[in-house]
Amino acid sequence: MPDVQSSLRWKTIAFPTEHGGWGFLFEPILLGLLVAFSGGGLLLGLMTVAAFLARHPLKLYLKQRRRHPAARRVRVAGIFALSYLGTALGAGVGVMAVGGFDPLLPFVLLSPFLLIYWFYDQQQ
Numbered sequence: 001m002p003d004v005q006s007s008l009r010w011k012t013i014a015f016p017t018e019h020g021g022w023g024f025l026f027e028p029i030l031l032g033l034l035v036a037f038s039g040g041g042l043l044l045g046l047m048t049v050a051a052f053l054a055r056h057p058l059k060l061y062l063k064q065r066r067r068h069p070a071a072r073r074v075r076v077a078g079i080f081a082l083s084y085l086g087t088a089l090g091a092g093v094g095v096m097a098v099g100g101f102d103p104l105l106p107f108v109l110l111s112p113f114l115l116i117y118w119f120y121d122q123q124q
Helices: 010-014 019-035 039-064 072-099 102-123
Strands: none
Touching: 010 039, 010 072, 019 039, 039 072, 039 102, 072 102
């Protein structure tokens, strides 16, 4: 009998399969960095990419931890979610250190809508 634990495909946990989302994410970041490169812009792009990547493993972790709390897939999803969220937080602190709070203001203003989206996304 094959060992199910060793055949865990971490790419399906670590990266979302939303093909259109990747374009919507990277096009504005790359265009902004090409037009006006800055350290703060690079950190803001890193923060945004890390937050985008955190959504999928965090969703997997929150949905599957109730059903299978000891499963390896759940632990790996939690590790990826924490690492992505830590990267986003660290980059956000770096943005504030370089450019102050102003570059993060759009994210703060959109946070209620993001929370509503997150709530409905968890219902699926």
